[in-house]
Amino acid sequence: MTERREIRIEVPVLARVEGEGALSIEARDGRIERLELRIYEPPRLFEKLLEGRGYDEVPDAVARICGICPVAYQMSAVAALEQAMGIEIDDWVSRMRRVFYCGEWIQSHALHIHLLAAPDFLGYGNVVELAQAYPELVRRGLRLQALGNDLIRLFGGRSVHPVGARVGGFHRAPSPAAVAELRLRLDAACADTDALLDWALALPVPDADQDFVSVALRHPHGYPMAGGRIVSDRRLDIGAEAFEAHFHELQVPHSTALHALHHGEPYMVGPLARLNLNHDRLPAALRDRLHAAGLRLPSRNPFHSLIARAAEITFAIGEAARLLADYVEPASAGTVVAPRAGLGFGATEAPRGLLWHRYELDDMGHVRSARIVPPTSQNQARIEADLRQSLERLGLEQPDEVLRLRGEQVIRSYDPCISCATHFLRLDMRRA
Amino acid sequence: MNDDPARTDEPGRRPRMAVHKFSSCDGCQLALLNAGDALLRLAERVELVHFAEAGPVDPEAAVDIALIEGSVSTAEDRARIVRIRAHSRFLVTLGACATAGGIQALRNFTDGDEWLSSVYARPEYISSLANVSPIRDHVHVDLELWGCPVSGHQVLTAIGSLLAGAPPAVPDESLCLECKRQQAVCVMVTRGAPCLGPVTRTGCGALCPRFGRDCYGCYGPAEHPNTQALGRRFAGLGLVDEAIARRFHFINSQAPVFLEAGQRRRGNHDD
Ligand code: SF4
Numbered sequence: 140m141t142e143r144r145e146i147r148i149e150v151p152v153l154a155r156v157e158g159e160g161a162l163s164i165e166a167r168d169g170r171i172e173r174l175e176l177r178i179y180e181p182p183r184l185f186e187k188l189l190e191g192r193g194y195d196e197v198p199d200a201v202a203r204i205c206g207i208c209p210v211a212y213q214m215s216a217v218a219a220l221e222q223a224m225g226i227e228i229d230d231w232v233s234r235m236r237r238v239f240y241c242g243e244w245i246q247s248h249a250l251h252i253h254l255l256a257a258p259d260f261l262g263y264g265n266v267v268e269l270a271q272a273y274p275e276l277v278r279r280g281l282r283l284q285a286l287g288n289d290l291i292r293l294f295g296g297r298s299v300h301p302v303g304a305r306v307g308g309f310h311r312a313p314s315p316a317a318v319a320e321l322r323l324r325l326d327a328a329c330a331d332t333d334a335l336l337d338w339a340l341a342l343p344v345p346d347a348d349q350d351f352v353s354v355a356l357r358h359p360h361g362y363p364m365a366g367g368r369i370v371s372d373r374r375l376d377i378g379a380e381a382f383e384a385h386f387h388e389l390q391v392p393h394s395t396a397l398h399a400l401h402h403g404e405p406y407m408v409g410p411l412a413r414l415n416l417n418h419d420r421l422p423a424a425l426r427d428r429l430h431a432a433g434l435r436l437p438s439r440n441p442f443h444s445l446i447a448r449a450a451e452i453t454f455a456i457g458e459a460a461r462l463l464a465d466y467v468e469p470a471s472a473g474t475v476v477a478p479r480a481g482l483g484f485g486a487t488e489a490p491r492g493l494l495w496h497r498y499e500l501d502d503m504g505h506v507r508s509a510r511i512v513p514p515t516s517q518n519q520a521r522i523e524a525d526l527r528q529s530l531e532r533l534g535l536e537q538p539d540e541v542l543r544l545r546g547e548q549v550i551r552s553y554d555p556c557i558s559c560a561t562h563f564l565r566l567d568m569r570r571a
Numbered sequence: 572m573n574d575d576p577a578r579t580d581e582p583g584r585r586p587r588m589a590v591h592k593f594s595s596c597d598g599c600q601l602a603l604l605n606a607g608d609a610l611l612r613l614a615e616r617v618e619l620v621h622f623a624e625a626g627p628v629d630p631e632a633a634v635d636i637a638l639i640e641g642s643v644s645t646a647e648d649r650a651r652i653v654r655i656r657a658h659s660r661f662l663v664t665l666g667a668c669a670t671a672g673g674i675q676a677l678r679n680f681t682d683g684d685e686w687l688s689s690v691y692a693r694p695e696y697i698s699s700l701a702n703v704s705p706i707r708d709h710v711h712v713d714l715e716l717w718g719c720p721v722s723g724h725q726v727l728t729a730i731g732s733l734l735a736g737a738p739p740a741v742p743d744e745s746l747c748l749e750c751k752r753q754q755a756v757c758v759m760v761t762r763g764a765p766c767l768g769p770v771t772r773t774g775c776g777a778l779c780p781r782f783g784r785d786c787y788g789c790y791g792p793a794e795h796p797n798t799q800a801l802g803r804r805f806a807g808l809g810l811v812d813e814a815i816a817r818r819f820h821f822i823n824s825q826a827p828v829f830l831e832a833g834q835r836r837r838g839n840h841d842d
């Protein structure tokens with residue numbers, strides 16, 4: 140006997156990539172025949188609105204692609220524009236950009252873990268309810284989030300659409316007094332990151348091992364954030380300029396977010412992909428801690444993304460403290476820019492994963508064309524593949540409520556911008 | 572404003588609040604999500620009935636205060652904002668997108684179809700309106716908060732006033748005055764930077780000049796801005812008409828004063 144179930148999970152989400160999204164599934168005999176994660180963000184057409192703008196307007200413009208990770212957009216853009224114009228940045232600038240970026244990882248990951256994912260794992264509807272049951276957990280999260288924001292503010296004045304970064308460096312260097320104050324807070328945050336990591340490592344995760352390709356940057360030294368090569372666990376090892384030869388974006392009828400594929404296959408970017416490919420680059424103490432807790436890397440379980448985020452917060456706080464330890468105010472906060480024509484590529488690791496930009500400039504430094512491939516479009520095909528495997532493994536005969544919850548958890552563990560709000564999936568099931 | 576759908580004066584009921592998103596970057600919602608303890612305190616004073624990014628989802632519930640982020644860019648958006656208006660007592664726009672169309676409204680200057688087909692292989696799958704518009708083009712707005720992004724202080728103060736029944740004060744003087752108060756060095760005078768501070772509304776604390784750079788107008792137009800004089804000043808600094816037009820047509824391109832100032836330059840009528 141054939142039983143055909145049509146399962147529709149409506150996701151009335153709000154977030155950067157969409158105004159509304161939905162997951163629809165058609166199943167027959169316990170197998171999924173069709174699964175579509177639909178994202179209907181009204182297109183904002185950033186690549187087009189950059190055309191004709193000056194190189195110096197780009198960092199302020201691309202920040203507006205995402206309020207949660209504006210630093211990532213600015214850092215991929217400046218790297219690409221500097222390459223296009225042949226600008227060398229000095230060591231101070233590259234170290235301080237890393238600190239700036241650490242601020243964004245801390246802020247974004249802390250927001251994701253505490254406000255978005257923790258209520259889910261602990262069975263609460265939202266952070267306000269969670270705060271009543273676990274006040275210290277939530278306060279710790281808010282403290283870390285605030286610290287990340289303040290680190291961004293140190294360089295950018297504000298944490299959403301910071302104004303301090305420019306092509307060539309920064310508009311202004313922070314004062315030693317402001318740096319000293321933040322260093323004290325970074326040192327004091329160790330107690331919070333210790334507790335966070337213990338908590339994350341002890342959370343029960345569904346058994347969900349899968350076969351997937353991880354893609355992330357890899358750098359000769361250190362854990363990847365900006366620069367380096369794009370690598371995968373299937374022997375990919377390319378420079379940012381070769382991205383388009385190995386990754387293709389295609390439009391699917393059910394979504395306004397393009398799907399990116401690597402040699403025709405879905406792949407994963409983001410904290411777990413970074414950790415899988417770069418755990419040997421973590422500070423030894425942190426790596427040992429993950430091992431001691433029984434986390435085997437590379438991990439095949441996408442739910443370990445939450446642990447990866449907790450580990451990256453811990454890493455970023457230590458890294459920022461290290462880079463600011465011998466801070467001296469430089470004579471100049473960046474290089475003078477002489478516009479010229481050129482083509483440049485920039486790849487950095489946004490909190491949600493690899494963020495790739497390409498710009499072509501004319502001889503006045505105006506943008507001729509731009510291409511931006513954000514992490515959400517790269518992960519979208521992988522999220523669909525994961526949902527397929529996770530829901531089939533759970534059993535499609537399960538009650539709607541169970542399927543809905545698992546679907547939510549899967550989507551949220553990738554933290555695509557749409558997950559920001561997927562605290563509510565309406566399951567509308569139809570049988571054919 | 573609508574006074575029947577929800578009432579703050581029923582004894583024992585907390586005022587209800589909703590945060591709705593339209594086309595945007597989510598940055599203005601972060602004014603609340605980044606507010607830390609202040610957000611948790613707010614959640615005790617008001618009942619957050621709809622704020623999907625923070626958890627609760629009930630977009631159709633009647634509320635006392637509806638905060639709107641983002642601009643209208645699809646037919647569905649247009650219908651949704653009308654429904655929200657009908658069940659909200661105070662409707663407040665957050666930020667440049669909701670108040671003046673935001674950066675995505677730059678597509679209004681071009682042939683939107685041509686843009687869509689250059690990004691999408693199958694543009695017919697994408698439904699969107701020809702123009703991006705601010706909320707007030709569609710429904711009555713009780714209060715507009717400017718900024719890209721708005722600040723947490725701005726939003727929390729405005730909510731506080733509304734809850735107290737007092738009219739919220741929205742500053743509209745020019746950024747230059749804030750610069751003077753902060754004793755920031757004028758970047759136009761000292762470095763010849765094409766700063767929009769003289770015609771931009773205060774609210775950010777004069778961030779850009781304090782970071783040694785020109786203001787790019789993210790808080791929208793100040794009251795009585797003299798955009799013609801500033802345009803002439805920019806031309807004196809060596810900017811061509813197109814570059815001056817781009818300064819006005821950026822984050823707040825659909826704010827009428829900036830719209831007109833930029834178009835005047837594109838039309839090449841100097842004065
Ligand atoms: S006004 Fe600016 S910060 Fe606010 S949602 Fe729009 S783009 Fe984002």
Ligand code: SF4
Nearest residue numbers: 775779786787788789
């Ligand atoms: S100085 Fe101008 S551009 Fe800079 S933050 Fe303030 S209003 Fe926005």
